[in-house]
Amino acid sequence: MQERLDSDDFDPVDDAKRSSMIYLDNAATTLWKPACVQEAVIKAMSSAGNPGRGIYQAAEDAEKILLQARERVSRYFHAEGAERTAFTQNATEALNTALWGTLREGDHVITTAAEHNAVLRPLYALRRDRHVDISILPVNARGILQMEELHSLFRPKTRAVVMTHASNVTGNVTDIKTASSIAHEHGALMITDTAQTAGEIPVDMQEMGIDILCFTGHKGLLGPQGTGGIIVRKGVQIDPLLRGGTGMQSFDEDMPECLPERLEAGTRNVPGIAGLSASIEWLQAQDLHARHHREMALAKNFLLRIADIPGIRLYGEYDGPDERRIPIISLNIGDVPSGEIAELLWESGGIAVRAGAHCAPLMHIAQGTKEQGVVRFSFCCHNTEEEVESAALLLRSIAQSLI
């Protein structure tokens, strides 16, 4: 549990300290954003009215920002059309919407031990409120999904398989294409959490067989916090979780049938979505494969430099091609609490990582890190080799002092 902060000690950011920070918590939020993101946010804040709710310029501008963002999201994820994307405030809202919107009384659902609480907690609530049965595909002690067991989990009432595209703890990528083809054989939907992969590795929802894709804007997609979305394939029935005004069909008691309005109640975060739209356009102009390989090279260089630290324990599997990994390295040093390592990294070297439990409880239980947590290093392509080297050196010296 985090200590509560007192706002009295709120000081303006110390630019010197910040500029010397080595930020390796990109799997939580990417701090580096293309300049166009801030520009788009500012422009929208000063010009955009309320989308879909007026016929004058400022309202139309807002509507066009949203439409352009939907088109870019749609192209990025290979969706079937811009209208299939509804914007949410984060991946959590998208996942709650996907699960409450498709699972009905007495349904069965399959999920995995690699999931984040944004999947697990809604499912536990659905078990209580709608008697949804949950089967959990296990991971081994290294946190790797036992995909060969998936077949055996289906039942006649299996409505959906809900699966993360990559673990936020281990960085291992899930073979969604294989899983979705098994799900579809059994007539089940594939719901995929791309919180860790969108912007990192290719996510082609048609090629991968994803029926409902949930994403966040503020991680690999390099957009602002407060953005995300849900993309629903044609023909998939989904009920809204949040209901309210949509600027259309005001006299109907229910939300409109059509997307995206069905899943967008109330005013959207237009400035944030303008920023996300800009970041996606920026990303599309990059060589995304080269970008990912560069990030993986940083992660692998880090790994190489720390693998022989006495007492180190690594989580996840590091074999196989770059396409099966995202740039996350999670570890522990002996039995030292992960939070202690993270604090020493920050205090002695300005190295920002995340420790503790990573909102993925079943993964920690499988790995035996429920109490200890793990220290997670997550890289982005704006990190440098020098930063990686500093982090590795400091980790080694911390380990030596502790063990």
Add this chain to the structure above:
Amino acid sequence: MQERLDSDDFDPVDDAKRSSMIYLDNAATTLWKPACVQEAVIKAMSSAGNPGRGIYQAAEDAEKILLQARERVSRYFHAEGAERTAFTQNATEALNTALWGTLREGDHVITTAAEHNAVLRPLYALRRDRHVDISILPVNARGILQMEELHSLFRPKTRAVVMTHASNVTGNVTDIKTASSIAHEHGALMITDTAQTAGEIPVDMQEMGIDILCFTGHKGLLGPQGTGGIIVRKGVQIDPLLRGGTGMQSFDEDMPECLPERLEAGTRNVPGIAGLSASIEWLQAQDLHARHHREMALAKNFLLRIADIPGIRLYGEYDGPDERRIPIISLNIGDVPSGEIAELLWESGGIAVRAGAHCAPLMHIAQGTKEQGVVRFSFCCHNTEEEVESAALLLRSIAQSLI
């Protein structure tokens, strides 16, 4: 229903046209924001990490931004403590959370014909899913709530009264204090939608007896779109609607019991909330009474200039002190569709208003404006007398040409 726009005709904002726009749709979104809002958003975008999920500077900065915002919101609404405020993306999410979080199987709830679909649609869904009975306090043909009937609507199973603090159609303010004392006599909660009043007129949740207050950031509070919140009095039990990671108690199957974490699943919109925090601080330094009187003076001046236009029909009640009104004037000209008037105002004079149904269906039915809608003019204190005069003159000339 709005026409769908084609993003191909997306042009950069024409500054000349924008600067000549007379923006009278402040009840939808206030376009004018204090300069500190943009500054706070930009600063947070470039410095804030993921709140509550790291021990390094950028994560602590984000946490402090949220805490400071909670303290400011709490002071503004006279809440019982900063931790009672949970941030949401808009008032709609806050209202959905309030209703789904408190109404249980077979409960009875009282609401009003003045409500927005952000209240009505969740209630209709609760009627279907949890057999919640709904009683509706009526409005008269001018849209005024028949408060004297409230007493008679209570039943033994009445869990809550859900009431807007002011109508987004008529601008009339509800006497929440009287309503809440009646609700409390019957052991019911008072849930209040302040979407139209927060930032406009005083909202003191303790003095007014509000148990759950829902607000939006992008209207009277002058914050960015994508912000809002829910404030829950101590002792009120509320279940979360969205579930996910909170950065604490990761191994519990349910959300934490404590606020605000219980109602904040997933990463918040930190830049937006930083902007809202700045706008509330800015507002608190103003003379809010003088501000409101100035806005009401603009609205009354407009009213004076248009009241004798042949064929004009006004909605709402205009008697009584400024404290009982917010600066909204809704009207029609003969039987002309409201959208036609709004289009002419925009096309001929760059005057931005909202027409049609205003997501408040029962109000339109009571007023007999289901088909016609109403043309709504809503003012902010940065409008000028000249703008008011131009709008009134143009409305008169449009009326003359049409009737």
